[in-house]
Amino acid sequence: MDTITRTSGGGLARLAGWAQHHRWLAVALWALVLIGVTVTSQLAGSAFHDDNSLPGTESQQVVDLLKSSPQSGASAQIVLKADGGLAANRAPIDTMLGEVRALPHVRSVSETTFSADGRIGYATVTFDAASTDLPYDDIVKFADTAKRAGPVEVALAGDPIERISGSGGPAEGVGLLAALVILVFLFRSLLAAGLPVITAVFAVGSTLGVITVVSHVVDIASYTSPLMMLVGFGVGVDYALLIFSRYRTELLAGHDRDAAARRALDTAGRSVLFAGTTVIIALLGLLALGLGGLRGVALSVALTVLMTMLASVTLLPALLSLFGKRLERGIRRHAARREHGKAWRRLADGVQRRPLAPLAIGLIVLIGLSLPAAGLRLGFADASTDPAGSTTREAYDLLAEGFGPGFTGPLAIVTEDGDTVALRQQLAVTPGIARVLPPMGRTVLAFPTTSPQDEATAELVTRLRTEVLPALPGHYLVGGSVAAATDFAGAVADRLPLFVLVVVGLSALLLMVVFRSILIPLKAALLNLLSIGASLGVMTLVFGDGWFGAQPGPIEAFVPVMIFAIVFGLSMDYEVFLVSRMHEEWRRTGDARLAVREGLASTGAVITAAGAIMVLVFGAFLLDPSRMLAQFGLGLAVAVLLDALVIRCLLVPAIMRLLGARAWWLPRWLDRRLPHFALEP
Numbered sequence: 001m002d003t004i005t006r007t008s009g010g011g012l013a014r015l016a017g018w019a020q021h022h023r024w025l026a027v028a029l030w031a032l033v034l035i036g037v038t039v040t041s042q043l044a045g046s047a048f049h050d051d052n053s054l055p056g057t058e059s060q061q062v063v064d065l066l067k068s069s070p071q072s073g074a075s076a077q078i079v080l081k082a083d084g085g086l087a088a089n090r091a092p093i094d095t096m097l098g099e100v101r102a103l104p105h106v107r108s109v110s111e112t113t114f115s116a117d118g119r120i121g122y123a124t125v126t127f128d129a130a131s132t133d134l135p136y137d138d139i140v141k142f143a144d145t146a147k148r149a150g151p152v153e154v155a156l157a158g159d160p161i162e163r164i165s166g167s168g169g170p171a172e173g174v175g176l177l178a179a180l181v182i183l184v185f186l187f188r189s190l191l192a193a194g195l196p197v198i199t200a201v202f203a204v205g206s207t208l209g210v211i212t213v214v215s216h217v218v219d220i221a222s223y224t225s226p227l228m229m230l231v232g233f234g235v236g237v238d239y240a241l242l243i244f245s246r247y248r249t250e251l252l253a254g255h256d257r258d259a260a261a262r263r264a265l266d267t268a269g270r271s272v273l274f275a276g277t278t279v280i281i282a283l284l285g286l287l288a289l290g291l292g293g294l295r296g297v298a299l300s301v302a303l304t305v306l307m308t309m310l311a312s313v314t315l316l317p318a319l320l321s322l323f324g325k326r327l328e329r330g331i332r333r334h335a336a337r338r339e340h341g342k343a344w345r346r347l348a349d350g351v352q353r354r355p356l357a358p359l360a361i362g363l364i365v366l367i368g369l370s371l372p373a374a375g376l377r378l379g380f381a382d383a384s385t386d387p388a389g390s391t392t393r394e395a396y397d398l399l400a401e402g403f404g405p406g407f408t409g410p411l412a413i414v415t416e417d418g419d420t421v422a423l424r425q426q427l428a429v430t431p432g433i434a435r436v437l438p439p440m441g442r443t444v445l446a447f448p449t450t451s452p453q454d455e456a457t458a459e460l461v462t463r464l465r466t467e468v469l470p471a472l473p474g475h476y477l478v479g480g481s482v483a484a485a486t487d488f489a490g491a492v493a494d495r496l497p498l499f500v501l502v503v504v505g506l507s508a509l510l511l512m513v514v515f516r517s518i519l520i521p522l523k524a525a526l527l528n529l530l531s532i533g534a535s536l537g538v539m540t541l542v543f544g545d546g547w548f549g550a551q552p553g554p555i556e557a558f559v560p561v562m563i564f565a566i567v568f569g570l571s572m573d574y575e576v577f578l579v580s581r582m583h584e585e586w587r588r589t590g591d592a593r594l595a596v597r598e599g600l601a602s603t604g605a606v607i608t609a610a611g612a613i614m615v616l617v618f619g620a621f622l623l624d625p626s627r628m629l630a631q632f633g634l635g636l637a638v639a640v641l642l643d644a645l646v647i648r649c650l651l652v653p654a655i656m657r658l659l660g661a662r663a664w665w666l667p668r669w670l671d672r673r674l675p676h677f678a679l680e681p
Contacts, residue, residue, distance in 0.1 A: 012266050015317075016269070017258070019321070020258055020317055023319075026314055026315060027322070037209030040209065041209040048224065049219050054292075057488075058483065059479045061479070062477050062479025066412070066479075074130055075158055076124075076125045076160050076161055077122045077125070077157040078146045078154065079157060080121045080152050081119060081153040086112070086120075086121050087118055089151060092151070093149050093150075097109050097123055099145050103142050105127050105128050106126075106127060106128075106142070107126045108126045109124070109125050110123050110125075110126075115403060116402075125146075131158075131159035134160055136163070143161060143164060155392075155394035155398055157383055157391075157396060157408070161395075162383075162392060176200075180197055182613050183609070186606075189327070189330040189331075191327060196236075196238075196240035196244060199237075199308075200232065200308065201233075202311055204236055204304060207228060207300075207303055208228060211225070211303070212225070218296055219296050221293060221296060223629065226626075227629070227632060228300055230633065232305070236311065238610040238614060239276065240311070242268050242577060242606060245605075245606040246264040247264035249264075249602070251332070252332070257325075257327075257328055258321070261320050267584075272312050273309055276305050276308070279305045279566070279569030280306060280569070282568045283305070284299075285503035285565055286298040290495060291558065291561075293558065305569075342601075344600050345598075347604070348600040348601065349597060351649075356654070358650040359651060363530075366642065369533075369638075369642075370537045371537060372540040373536040373537040373539075375544065376539070376540045376555055377455060377555065378488065378556075379453060381556055382396070382452050382453065383396035384408070384452070384553070385453070385627040405451040405454070406449055406450055409448065409482055410480060411461065411479070411482065412444075412478070412480050414442055414476070414479065415476045415477070419472070419474065420439035424436050426468060426472060427468075432450070433449065433460070434449040435447045452481055453554060458482055485557055489557055492560075499564075503564075507524075509521070512674065513674050514580075514677055515579060516671060519662065519665065520663055520664075523655055523659075527571070527652070528567070528643075531642050531646075532563065532564055532639060534639070535567060535634075535636070535638040538634065539560075539631055539634055543630075556631055567635070567640075567643075570643070571643050571647075574611070578600070578607060581598070581603050582600075586664055592656070592659075592660045592664075595656075596653050604649065608644055610644070611641065611644025611648075614636070615641050618632075621633025
């Protein structure tokens with residue numbers, strides 16, 4: 001049997017054979033790649049840059065006009081508070097401001113502006129370069145100098161301060177530790193549990209170093225690294241787990257270690273490559289949105305998934321060969337203690353006996369959780385969502401207390417041919433505007449009565465653009481952070497249909513090619529869209545409406561489209577893993593009901609474990625101080641949880657039972673025209 005196995009199999013089986021025969025070389029190559037890119041990235045440093053520009057939008061035109069101003073450059077606010085009044089502390093304040101004026105890259109420092117009660121004040125510091133171009137050490141020096149104001153309480157705000165205030169949470173470590181615990185419980189072996197984690201660490205670590213170096217030549221957002229780790233650790237552990245699980249099955253079926261590894265790569269390995277390809281397609285579909293800030297993120301996360309796929313089919317076989325004897329002893333000892341798949345067969349039989357009940361329950365859960373997503377509101381994070389106790393959050397709270405909630409989110413109205421005096425007069429009597437500053441050239445700043453995160457502020461922007469300003473002679477542009485968020489949400493809404501069509505269409509076409517079916521891709525697309533809708537609904541309840549103690553406010557503008565791309569790809573993963581085993585049994589027996597039962601029995605435990613790992617890895621990011629990353633973590637964790645439990649355990653078996661043999665139907669004319677790609681050897 002072994003001779004036949006060595007000479008048969010597809011390309012992945014041959015790749016596994018090479019990795020086994022050259023196991024030390026394969027491990028050494030991965031180690032060299034990881035060490036090399038890590039050292040290079042440490043020497044080069046990072047140059048991540050957040051690009052939220054939207055060419056052609058009104059808010060972006062305002063940004064471009066203001067950038068051409070001779071006073072362009074980053075700015076920061078030094079916010080001061082003294083309960084006894086700031087006037088009594090003018091000497092230390094003036095001394096501190098004088099020291100700030102002498103710092104590198106500081107262009108000017110304004111006079112201190114006091115609140116009505118004299119307890120709170122601020123001075124604006126203007127730099128000679130954009131925030132991302134300022135040396136990090138000089139920003140730190142500015143922050144340290146600004147805090148030397150004697151007995152006065154000092155807090156700092158502005159983009160330069162945000163750069164040095166970021167602090168990661170324990171999310172990555174907690175997620176990996178939780179994944180290891182689940183794997184130990186599943187395999188009853190620390191060694192077996194460690195192999196998927198090691199594979200993921202090599203893949204994600206290598207990609208992270210590459211992206212750090214590439215950030216010097218390509219615009220890559222600052223939140224890309226944690227997002228890469230979020231997705232990379234989840235799919236990396238999962239892909240290695242699925243291949244290792246098939247390796248264990250082949251060992252228990254009587255194959256020797258080398259043959260089991262090759263057969264695992266030739267079956268589960270194909271599913272991993274296909275599933276990873278669907279994730280990459282979904283991520284690259286973000287390019288169809290035409291949003292410049294997401295391009296670098298999409299390419300970086302797609303590269304991470306690609307590296308996890310490569311590690312799963314090259315590094316993992318080498319590790320299996322290195323530790324084969326010890327792994328085999330543990331696998332056989334553990335297998336003797338239980339009957340594999342017994343509980344999952346009972347579940348499959350129960351669902352198939354009365355398929356309408358689990359189908360109705362599953363759909364009610366998904367649709368019910370999706371309904372709140374209709375109220376989803378997009379926006380951009382500001383200092384009000386920074387962690388409590390941070391200097392930027394303290395500055396925001398002090399400015400709101402002293403000068404009103406809308407002070408931190410002014411609207412910039414720019415005109416080239418209008419009357420700025422008439423503009424100021426009209427704005428002063430417009431409901432929703434608290435104060436209007438005198439014109440600065442062709443620009444007028446207006447402060448809303450509500451905070452930047454308040455829905456009423458976004459409505460004010462729309463009202464200014466559609467009702468107030470068109471009544472004045474000349475042409476006016478409304479900019480500012482709230483206007484930018486409004487424009488971003490509009491751009492996403494306009495381009496979303498094309499994005500969904502590209503991602504869903506290409507993924508469904510791939511499933512049609514693999515499973516030779518019309519109905520399976522249609523079912524997969526609809527169920528995946530429901531799981532995404534449910535995850536967005538839960539995000540809206542928690543972060544939009546403030547459930548479970550979260551601060552209510554808008555969802556970060558680009559989070560829903562990122563979650564759509566990632567979740568749709570990951571949902572296709574589980575679809576491929578489950579349905580490919582059903583397809584394997586269908587081809588072998590022609591019995592549709594048996595195919596559903598054996599497919600669920602073979603993959604139920606591993607899909608549940610894989611889902612639990614992803615839920616814990618993603619859910620751990622709720623511990624991150626960044627509201628944006630917490631939103632990512634919650635959305636992805638909820639989607640995977642629903643996908644692994646509700647969809648794969650209830651809805652898919654029920655729907656496959658109702659479809660019966662029709663599930664595998666494909667018109668002959670279409671079958672002749674589609675290329676052939678089998679997940680089974």
